[in-house]
Amino acid sequence: MSSSSSPPTSSRLRTSLAHATVAVDEFLHSFADDHPLQVSLRTYALALSLSLTPALVPFLTSAKSRTKLGGLNGVKKVLSRELGVTGFAFAITVAVGGGAALQHLLRTLHTDDDPRSDPTLLRSLKHKLRRWFAPLVNLSPVHQSFISNLISSLIAITLLQSRRRPSPQAPIPMTPPTPPPSNSYIPSSKRPSPTLDLTLLIFVRAMDTAVQSIVFKRTQNSHSSSPLKTISDASGKLTQIETHEAKEMRQKLTTKLDALFFWMSSARIMWCFFYQPERLPRSYVKWITTLADIDPRLLSTLRYLRSRTWSYTSGLAPPTDPYVFSSLSTSLGLPPSWGDPAVLPAFGGEAANEVWKRLGVEGRWGVGGAPCEIIHGGKDRKSCAGNAGRRGVKAFGEAFLIYLPVHILPTLLTRPSHLLSPHTLLRRLLSTLRSATFLSTFVSTIWFTICLTRTLFLPHLLSLLPPQFQISHDILDGPFGCILAGCLTCGSSIWIEEGRRRGEMMLYVLPRAVRTLLADGWVRSGKKGVVIAERLAFMLSLSTLLTSAIHHPDSLRGLSRWTLSFIMNGPNAGFWMRKRKQKDTGAPPSPLIPSDDTMRTSDS
Template identity: 30%
Template sequence: MAPTSTAVRSPARQQNTLRKLEEPIPLLLRPVLRAFILGYGSAVAPRVLTLVLQHVSRLRQRSKNAAAAKGRVDGVSCAPHEPFFVSLGRLLRGGLDPQRFPTFCAALVGGSTLFEVIISKALSTWAQSISPLARIRLSRWFATFTASWLSLTLLQSKPSQAFSATVVEHAEGATSPKEKTIRYAGRSLDLTLFAVTRALDVIVGELWARRKQRRLAAGKSWTAAESALSKLADPAMFATSCAFIMWAWFYHPYKLRRAYYSWIKSAAAVDLRLIKALQRCRSGELRYGEDTGQAPLLQEMCRDYKWPLAWGDPAVAVPFPCEMVHMGRGPSCEYHALARFLRSFKWAMATYLPLNLILVARSPGLASLRKSVKSAARSSAFLGAYIALFYYGVCLARTRLGPHVLGKDTAARQRIDSGICVGTGCALCGWSILIEKPGRVANIGLFVAPRAMATLLPRRYPWDKQWRETAVFAASTAVVFTCVLENKARVRGFLGTVLATVLEP
């Protein structure tokens, strides 16, 4: 029981320490300072960690080169890098840029706090017929809306090379063409979609909770269908989001952020020639029963895996065997799915287990160790099942069920490989979330939902349309902030706790 009591007292002790440190700061400025520190840490800390890891890697490479040179072996010449402390200083100073995320956080929180005081006084003077509770809610909503609009506009004002393009204009009568820089909007799209997702979660959750309260107050029972819908809402949100993300990863990779695309590629461990073949099936470049010049793509894969070259010729193999999808793991689709699960489980455990073991240091003990290992194994099983279900969904459509439902003729095989097989894998993979703890399902679902919504929208759009995104962000943030101040529990996950801590006086 001793470790438990210590763990309970520790956060309270830390909170008291923070309150003592904040005592000299005016009450109105405390949320601003908390928001800036939180934004600065979230923006700078990952970059500093990356810089440290790169520096350690360079030191190791330098020592290897020195050892090789000492042994009279030619060393690898490396390009000169900026000194570590120079880079560190640049990163630390960059976080203080008024057009970056930390200042955005401070302006958002500080503006909403300041504007609430002003709007509340105005409403108490000009809208006395409105109830006090309604005035408080209106003042909070409009204050946050205004602060959100201004702070996002500040963040969007920073130019970015990724959201600009240079065009050459040929004006009449001009002796030489002129270059013109066109600026695009969309730099803050991910942040906006994150706010939209959270606002929708708050609104839907509140409406559903009120529906339940009305039914119970009226003496009506909460039906089994409604209970099942409540339990399956979060898994369904995650599964639907993953379906859009995986479809985009397969057919429209430019709609995903580069780092996110690369992470999925590492987890999937797929031969890119397979992806190209199925992409060309969808575009019509590769057609079964015809020689369209696409045979070299898969025949190269046949040589690598020592398969018959005829397997890679779409004019002969209709369709190419499912064993090629298994990439050397034999003809059985079920064995391939199991092998995928085990491989992905090991890959995920190498990441999750060390992270979970670090948390054991907070409360050392056998129980904590067992809990950490169990949590890592559960998360790894979820990821392993995700990948296995995706691949098995492809096999279901290509071999196990698809041909028996759609037919085995050439046209049916073309339809299956033109998108049905990939779509089946996309639809199945996300349901692996049922392996995870119910408490984590909502957090994971709310993490992937904005990324799924981003696949339906252009990453860049005309600059003059940016006000629409700004208005959506402002309205969504106003909903979330207003809800946090009235009912913290309604804003689910870690975000609700963080916002409640930042916004409290």
């Protein structure tokens, strides 16, 4: 009996579920794309994907990771954390959707009452709300948007900072895996704010928006003074030429600024990587170490050299780790004496040649300091150019695997049919090769510049000076010698990247560079002033971005422009547009997203 009644019950359940789905779908599509409810749903969906994907990928890809993270209980903890009120998705939805809802309320209160459609109770409620929000109702739309977003952003950052933090991990040691120099800085065991990286990311994007606004105004003013202005009203063609010229001017100026800020940021980041890694995120330090293929003992020696506990001139080695450089030489199959500061010559000249003859070192005549074979990482790698080329090729292969999904995924997610076009596929492949070449050039440039400064060129040039003006390798191999030179030159590889990618690369590294400028002790102190400063930066920055997305979208570019356009205005293409046409709900459409060509021009 039960088996005979089961199919109808199952059928009714499926039918009810289908009707409920259609009802929800109809309800959602009855609102405009820029309605607060639609904005909140898109924000939550996007934010949840950004927070859950990195957290759940280890569970899905590796059994070892699943065991390390606690298996099923670990998954439950991740879901509980990310789906909770203090989770990233909910907090960001409060910031974006809450600001949109408050703006919608202010617009509603600003409209006059309609006795024919507004019930008495609703009119009474609107009058009360008008009195409460009177200072905001009479403001301009831009000011209303900024203040609304400011209030919702404050709630969001408060929620994010109130979430329970995981147990602190050990700080990055200054000289892994050996004890640090006695006079070097040892980072505090306290961890910085868990929202610091997010705050700096939003802060940098907001500053970029402000700079783009200034550049846009400058090009507009320059454009308005063009000789074609006198006849632009009489000829649409001339107006189009002027607009193109203005965009060209803006693109050139923006490209120069992007390259400048990338160069400054990369120089600061690489210098901190060598000498102050605690100022960088742990994952970032690990990634650079892997990509550059640097032995930790070489980094330790450089930091000892900076603290003057390891020295060519005095022959000193740190008492806590006297064989740090010698052990590196031994592990490479070289004599330990090649890494002994008491034996290595501090200056070039004939005295250095005598030492090299005694040690059996070839190809370093007239130059002091450690043999390049140790720096390169092997006895069979004597050529400085060969070392730089080998590391560049290795970095190219790794970079290609990194950049391939970066260039393919956007098209795969938005316009997958375009990948069937050989022209589009070839263009994406060439872009990937270009990005990989940029990163490999970045790596090889820093290595070759180091050798150029400490071996190939500068020591021979300095040897022309009188003996009393000779410079020791404590300086040439120190933080203001070859390392500084390498850090200052590697960023020039950004010119290999295409224009719009330069901007994204700059916006990627700049938050990390800003982080290195903050005093680590202050950031890790957890004092009330630190919390207040971060909340103010978060609120002002996010409010600037959200307000610009509504009132000044031309000041946004790259990922900021695409993301905020999607959140605020809707997809405006593909599935959602087709659904709306099919249903014909009458809901007003949102503004169209600029075409790919337009985005590419303006974003550059």
